[in-house]
Amino acid sequence: MGSYSIGEALNLLMERSHWKPKVTELRIKNEWESIAGKTIAKYTRSLSMFNKTLTIYTDVAPLKQELLLGKEQMVVRINEYFKERVVEEIVIK
Secondary structure: OOOOOHHHHHHHEEEHHHHHHHHHHHHHHHHHHHHHHHHHHHHEEEEEEOOOOOEOOOOOOHHHHHHHOOOOHHHHHHHHHHHOOOOOOOEEE
């Protein structure tokens, strides 16, 4: 049996227990201002994630348009922030 560091053991536990998507969603919600910036975070009503698809809810029409135009850049920014591919698609509502 191999030995693991604490970080590796926790990652392995999250992978095997299927907690990782929920933990990732919680981290995105908690760290949204750091990821997206203050202005976007201020006008974002809520976030949800299912099957690597992040849904961003906002009532501000100009922000919706800006997010629609910059979806690909936001996917890249989120994945760079987490240093792994956690989001594949973004839906704006």
